[in-house]
Amino acid sequence: MTDRTDRWGSLVTRVLAPNPGPMTLDGTNTLVIRHPSSPSAVVVDPGPADDAHLDRVLAVGPVELILLTHHHLDHVEAATALHERTGAPVRAADRALVAEAEPLADGEAIEAGGCRIEVLATPGHTADSVCFVLRDDEGTSVLTGDTILGRGTTVIADTGTLGDYLGTLERLRALGDVTVLPAHGERLPSLRAICDELLAHRRARLDEIEAALRTLGRAASADDDTVSAVVDVVYPEVDGRIRFAAEASARAQLEYLSDA
DSSP states (O other), X not given: OOOSEEEOSSSEEEEEOXXXXXXXBTOOEEEEEOOTTOSSEEEEOOOSSOHHHHHHHHHTOOEEEXXXXXXXXXXXTTHHHHHHHHOOOEEOSSGGGOBSSOOOOTTOEEEETTEEEEEEEOOSSSTTOEEEEEEETTEXXXXXXTTSOSSSXXXXXXXXXXXXXXXXXXXXXTTOSOEEEESSSOOBSXXXXXXXXXXXXXXXXXXXXXXXXXXXXXXXXXXXXXXXXXXXXXXXXXXXXXXXXXXXXXXXXXXXXXXX
């Protein structure tokens, strides 16, 4: 059985939420940032509303700030309860998620938990997705939320666009061979390497979508009928439980191609 709480470096503790599934992998990684000399901590993505999970999070240390990488429920559902239990403000790019604080701004540096936390706007998975950069004597690490997963590929969801996501991957790639701390799955050793892999995957998938359109005799369009037909060709063996995710990805790629 996977340990619920483990160290992910000198500054970060991972607390694994009990919400495994086809979209969440082993569960949501709630990441707690705290320098060893700090009396308090920063919680990134409190996760699902589960009292035992929040108890494990609070065991890492008193909480002074709550940060959210984006608005999806498996990341933010417990934010209100954690805010009420600790009084810690909640910050996110989406003003609707903020409590007793200001929204996050691209490029700002937050001093909390004894650490300097740099905010990067990384839209694509969703419009409000952000990543957080940490630097210490061990090097640099990036908390990537759902923008980059520990395994597999993220879905371009609801407010996200593929164009934004490709730009985000290029921006993150420029940070180099730094450690990736994702919200699902395990740590990855090189941000540059995974960005290269994901960029190549997205380009190959676009080629497959274009080939499917030629086979179907259709133009690039994100209407429901075209999306469904493309999924049948490009993702023929997709698990029915996550067909909606394949359709979301196909729709995002069709929108990208239709705008090109």
